[in-house]
Amino acid sequence: MKYVSLHDRLRKDIAQELKKELKITNMYALPRLEKVVVNVGINKSKMDSKEMHAYVADCLAKITGQKSVFTKARIAISNFKTRQGIVVGAMVTLRGRRMEEFLDRLISYTLPRIRDFRGLSAKCDGHGNYAIGIRDHSIFTEIPLPDAKQVFGLQVQITTTTNNDDHARLLLKKMGLPFRPEKQGASSTLSA
Numbered sequence: 001m002k003y004v005s006l007h008d009r010l011r012k013d014i015a016q017e018l019k020k021e022l023k024i025t026n027m028y029a030l031p032r033l034e035k036v037v038v039n040v041g042i043n044k045s046k047m048d049s050k051e052m053h054a055y056v057a058d059c060l061a062k063i064t065g066q067k068s069v070f071t072k073a074r075i076a077i078s079n080f081k082t083r084q085g086i087v088v089g090a091m092v093t094l095r096g097r098r099m100e101e102f103l104d105r106l107i108s109y110t111l112p113r114i115r116d117f118r119g120l121s122a123k124c125d126g127h128g129n130y131a132i133g134i135r136d137h138s139i140f141t142e143i144p145l146p147d148a149k150q151v152f153g154l155q156v157q158i159t160t161t162t163n164n165d166d167h168a169r170l171l172l173k174k175m176g177l178p179f180r181p182e183k184q185g186a187s188s189t190l191s192a
Contacts, residue, residue: 006104006175007097014174022167031128031162031171036099038064039091039155040137044081055150056090062142064092064102105141106132106156107176113139119180128168130177132156 004013010033018030040056042048053070060068071089073082082088094102111117124130135153138146160168173179 005100006107007100010100010175014171017174018171021170031160031164031167033099033103033171034095034159034161036094036102036159037091037157038094038102039089039157040068040152041089041155042087044086044088052150053087053090056152059137059143059152060090060092060154063137063140064094065098066092066094068092103158103175107178110140111178113141117178119178122169122179122182124165124168126165128160128162128164130158130160130168130172132158 015027015030019025019027022030024030038060040060042053042056057068057070068090069092070087071091072085073088074084076082076084111120120132133153133155136151137143137154138151158172160171162168162171169179
């Protein structure tokens with residue numbers, strides 16, 4: 001059986017299924033992926049060295065295939081011991097073909113490698129966007145096993161063109177995101 005990439009499935013099979021289930025005739029009105037943001041928060045106490053910043057940037061580049069951008073604090077907050085202008089994170093924004101290839105690798109290879117994985121939560125943010133928190137970056141096949149001090153977490157934010165959570169959830173489900181099964185007795189507006 002030939003493997004069909006996410007890029008091809010989004011334009012053919014998934015689009016046809018969404019048309020049927022959402023009863024939308026215009027193909028351009030269907031929910032689509034807009035962008036994917038991969039974000040790493042940099043902890044001042046553990047990750048403040050230049051070597052660690054370089055390691056985080058290198059790992060994000062290997063995972064996403066794109067150079068990361070460091071984000072800096074806009075204001076100083078004394079309770080968090082941050083000053084204005086210090087590096088507080090690194091992020092990569094993916095669009096188009098790179099976004100689809102990253103999501104394809106995430107869904108097909110990376111998530112199934114997680115030990116004792118029982119599925120993702122099906123909650124969206126109320127605006128049709130979905131976030132996945134990953135505690136250990138070494139689950140990606142592109143990264144060699146790091147030392148215990150070098151392990152960091154990251155967040156994958158998937159932004160869609162719809163404002164309806166049910167439509168976004170249906171798109172993500174058709175793409176193959178492994179959502180946890182709903183509990184018995186819970187009612188849903190969409191049928192599976």
